[in-house]
């Protein structure tokens with residue numbers, strides 16, 4: 001058994017989980033009028049009501065004890081100080097330096113990284129202004145009104161989803177199109193509607209070696225040249241964001257057109273670096289900076305609030321409770337705000353690529369579950385589909401509901417309906433509906449006893465289903481920055497408990513290598529096939545269809 005499972009607080013939580021079997025949150029609410037007041041916390045404009053969770057004060061205090069026992073605070077401080085905590089890649093983890101407005105230095109290998117960070121922020125500001133003010137023009141002198149942002153994974157999800165979430169802040173006259181997949185349908189569709197003289201391609205790739213991004217950029221380059229642009233015009237229409245400056249220059253990017261990033265910024269944590277440039281182009285530099293400031297505020301909260309009032313720690317430890325002590329295998333995110341509809345996909349990469357691991361410390365195979373499956377979509381849509389399983393299915397799915405209390409330019413009736421559905425769902429999940437209540441509802445319906453009993457059984461909602469509710473006044477750039485940083489730190493705390501390295505991603509490598517080996521066989525139809533029978537069979541199917 002691993003040391004974590006043998007730890008006193010893990011053992012205590014295991015027995016607490018047994019002792020709570022058969023208890024219901026409905027009864028806790030009925031007997032404890034202070035429950036919500038006690039189990040709520042606020043920071044950075046975000047209010048978290050976590051009272052609808054299957055936890056008692058005793059459980060919560062054991063969870064915080066576990067966090068202390070596993071050194072969460074010391075691990076957090078090590079991350080912020082630039083220690084090499086990504087030990088499998090020998091890297092510091094310093095996305096927090098990218099939103100460090102404290103004026104204090106951040107040291108990596110004895111060098112302060114802040115001057116470079118601030119210089120890059122200035123470069124982002126100047127570039128954004130030059131596009132918005134029409135000072136930087138295309139090769140025929142036309143303004144650059146269409147931005148094609150090419151990237152994938154962390155070099156795509158952050159910019160795309162944050163830009164989408166901040167739609168009320170979009171700058172007039174600029175259209176940003178995001179392309180990630182190597183599936184040519186997407187890039188061809190996007191380029192087909194654009195005037196190459198007014199298009200700027202922003203290629204985002206930390207490594208500058210990602211197949212999808214390289215291919216999509218090449219396709220965009222061919223499109224630009226065949227539409228009338230020349231090789232020397234490319235510098236006016238193509239820029240890159242990368243930590244691999246030499247590969248970017250070799251590819252043909254003008255050095256001046258390359259925005260740097262650093263190996264101490266993980267891809268899924270990179271929206272705060274120049275990877276966020278498309279966000280600045282979408283919402284303007286001041287709003288982009290407010291996004292960073294919101295994240296900085298959450299960093300300060302995470303570093304200074306006691307664990308019991310610390311939003312990332314509270315959410316992380318509740319997650320640990322469900323994954324490790326209540327057998328939950330997934331966690332659903334339900335933003336009740338159309339513009340935030342992409343947020344579950346963002347957190348999905350953040351969480352699953354960070355904590356989807358099986359080795360703790362230097363080489364110990366874990367004997368407990370790590371990160372859950374993260375999924376979800378905007379409310380109320382899910383209420384008419386997958387909520388059924390959350391309410392009455394046999395699997396436990398903790399939920400995070402999110403709602404802005406105010407929405408710019410919105411009809412009150414819509415917003416009140418949206419909010420009522422959000423609150424109503426959390427209530428229904430918590431209280432459920434008993435057999436007796438369902439049976440009583442069927443009184444006087446003319447049903448025989450067997451039918452009435454059967455129907456009451458089918459209608460019974462067990463309740464006791466956990467949820468957090470996150471409220472904020474408006475989803476402005478600053479609040480969004482805080483919200484993203486909240487989830488980043490939640491994932492960090494969980495990784496610290498489970499002892500995994502939340503900052504590498506070896507699991508995605510093998511598929512890339514094998515995919516390249518397969519590509520060689522698809523492009524050379526005479527090459528002998530020496531894979532397993534199934535893969536050979538699939539390759540043959542492709543070859544036959546493409547003769």
Ligand SMILES: O=P(O)(O)OC[C@H]1O[C@](O)(CO)[C@@H](O)[C@@H]1O
Nearest residue numbers: 152153154155205206207210267
């Ligand atoms: O920015 P890059 O180097 O193109 O990588 C894109 C994405 O690919 C991954 O490395 C996984 O394949 C992610 O971690 C990363 O965000």
